[in-house]
Amino acid sequence: MRLSSKFFENDPVDCAKNLVGKRLVHGRCSGIIVETEAYTANNDEAAHTFNRPSARTFITNHEAGSAYIYLNYGMYWLANVLIKGNQGHGFVLIRAIRPEKGITTMQKRRATKDVKNLCSGPGKLTIALNINGEHHGQSFTKKSSKFWFEDTNEKIRVISDRRIGISRSKDLLWRFLEDDSDFVSKKKGR
DNA sequence: GTTTGGATTACT
DNA sequence: GTAATCCAAACA
Secondary structure: OEOOHHHHOOOHHHHHHHHOOOEEEEOOEEEEEEEEEEEEOOOOOOOHHHHOHHHHHHHHHOOOOEEEEEEEOOOEEEEEEEEEOOOOEEEEEEEEEEEEEOHHHHHHHHOOOOHHHOOOOHHHHHHHHOOOHHHOOOEOOOOOOOEEEEOOOOOOOEEEEOOOOOOOOOOOOOEEEEOOOOOOOOOOOO
């Protein structure tokens, strides 16, 4: 079952947690999400909404479940889902997936054979799945969507950790990942 | 028009 | 440890 827009009309932090274990599909490639991060439009200094008017405009002009995709460090596309909850809006950054289908295609795109290294980071998975700026603003939840999320029967132990690569609001435990997974960008320190 | 700061990755 | 590389925003 594809996730409908209802799924993304919720609290961004809950959505980030709940997306771990779901399947992300684009074309013939797919994988199980093992790592996400939440960013909220209110009171989160690390979110784009804090100092980017364009991000706030994006929220106003798009539905829950739309893709917010941007170029980071001038080289890597990062994929987010727009979340619009009653309590507040925000984004969920997809940070890592465990590859399922289309592995040879992904290996070619990423120029590596190591499956554990294919999609273990936000910039890596967009390359492997061929997601880029052309997809900015497109929907994850429509019938006509090129990419979408699916429910699964995965039994995954989800743990929370501090978000990675940000300088502000570092102490919030808004990174969600599968415990002891080999497919995440970074395991939680013990 | 110029400067600044990134939600990263691969390589040494 | 650090180079690679570019856009939006802020400033002048």
